[in-house]
Amino acid sequence: MLQVEGLDLFYGASQALRSVDLTANKGQVTCVLGRNGVGKTSLMNAIVGQHPVTAGRILWEDDDITSLPPYERARRGIAFVPQGREIFALLTVEENLRTGFAALPKSLAHVPDEIFELFPVLRDMLGRRGGDLSGGQQQQLAIARSLVTRPRLLVLDEPTEGIQPSIIKDIERVIRMLAGRGDMAILLVEQYFEFARDLADTFAVMDRGEVVLAGTSDNMVETDVRRFLTV
Numbered sequence: 077m078l079q080v081e082g083l084d085l086f087y088g089a090s091q092a093l094r095s096v097d098l099t100a101n102k103g104q105v106t107c108v109l110g111r112n113g114v115g116k117t118s119l120m121n122a123i124v125g126q127h128p129v130t131a132g133r134i135l136w137e138d139d140d141i142t143s144l145p146p147y148e149r150a151r152r153g154i155a156f157v158p159q160g161r162e163i164f165a166l167l168t169v170e171e172n173l174r175t176g177f178a179a180l181p182k183s184l185a186h187v188p189d190e191i192f193e194l195f196p197v198l199r200d201m202l203g204r205r206g207g208d209l210s211g212g213q214q215q216q217l218a219i220a221r222s223l224v225t226r227p228r229l230l231v232l233d234e235p236t237e238g239i240q241p242s243i244i245k246d247i248e249r250v251i252r253m254l255a256g257r258g259d260m261a262i263l264l265v266e267q268y269f270e271f272a273r274d275l276a277d278t279f280a281v282m283d284r285g286e287v288v289l290a291g292t293s294d295n296m297v298e299t300d301v302r303r304f305l306t307v
Contacts, residue, residue: 083132092118103258107272110282150179155227161218165207176224212243
């Protein structure tokens with residue numbers, strides 16, 4: 077379980093997160109929704125250690141990881157697929173996948189066959205440079221790279237952004253399959269209500285750095301959520 081308790085985060089004098097609480101459980105998809113600029117990415121950066129917090133704490137598998145650097149969180153099973161994918165454009169697909177080895181012991185430093193079962197297109201592109209792939213293929217590569225680390229918490233920041241509908245369906249299938257295994261918590265940032273609704277077991281809606289709605293998918297009221305998604 078991931079537990080976020082009372083997080084405050086600042087960029088200089090500007091406060092991006094205000095007393096944010098969040099929980100994500102293994103075997104479930106937790107979706108964080110909200111408009112642009114409400115703190116969703118700041119929350120993900122705090123969870124994976126990309127930006128320090130000024131108050132609150134982050135617990136993962138009952139350990140306090142609030143002050144740990146990103147590489148230590150990766151070694152503890154936390155993987156991050158950032159907004160914009162951030163693959164290495166000049167490296168090949170295979171080399172991009174192998175960068176995931178940095179968080180692993182030598183005995184696990186190989187690309188699991190499961191990667192190519194989830195994303196068959198990558199097997200045929202191992203020698204191509206990441207920058208030559210389409211946006212959707214790059215997103216699949218970014219997710220695959222994170223899965224190479226054998227995560228127990230997978231954090232995805234807007235994986236559908238700028239992606240064609242057919243690949244969005246593939247990504248939805250993969251997320252559903254990973255959650256169904258029961259050994260991984262999935263934390264998903266999304267702006268598109270339908271995608272989040274179809275995947276979420278639990279959800280949290282953010283506005284102005286705060287969680288303003290939260291609950292299970294069973295008690296999600298579409299009109300209430302959409303009120304915080306429309307401009």
